[in-house]
Amino acid sequence: xxxxxxxxxxxxxxxxxxxxxxxxxxxxxxxxxxxxxxxxxxxxxxxxxxxxxxxxxxxxxxxxxxxxxxxxxxxxxxxxxxxxxxxxxxxx
Numbered sequence: 001x002x003x004x005x006x007x008x009x010x011x012x013x014x015x016x017x018x019x020x021x022x023x024x025x026x027x028x029x030x031x032x033x034x035x036x037x038x039x040x041x042x043x044x045x046x047x048x049x050x051x052x053x054x055x056x057x058x059x060x061x062x063x064x065x066x067x068x069x070x071x072x073x074x075x076x077x078x079x080x081x082x083x084x085x086x087x088x089x090x091x092x
Contacts, residue, residue, distance in 0.1 A: 005061040007046030
C-alpha cells in the first residue's frame with residue numbers, strides 16, 4: 001500500500017496523472033476481489049466501493065497503518081539498497 005501512496009503523491013502525480021482516486025479505480029477491483037462470483041451488475045456496483053476504499057488507503061497510509069513518513073523513507077531506502085545488491089543468475 002505504501003507503494004501506491006508513493007505513486008499517488010503530489011510530486012509523482014504531475015508526471016503520472018495517478019492521484020489516489022485513479023489509484024483506487026485501477027487497483028480497487030484487484031486488491032478487493034469478491035470471494036464468489038456475483039452477477040455483473042452487482043459487481044459493477046461494488047467497484048465504486050472498492051475504488052473508494054483503496055483511494056482512502058493510499059491517501060491515508062500513515063494513519064491507517066500507524067507508520068510515520070520517516071519510517072516509510074527508511075523502508076524505501078532499504079528497498080533501493082537491496083535492489084542495487086541483486087545479481088542475475090549466472091553472474092559471478
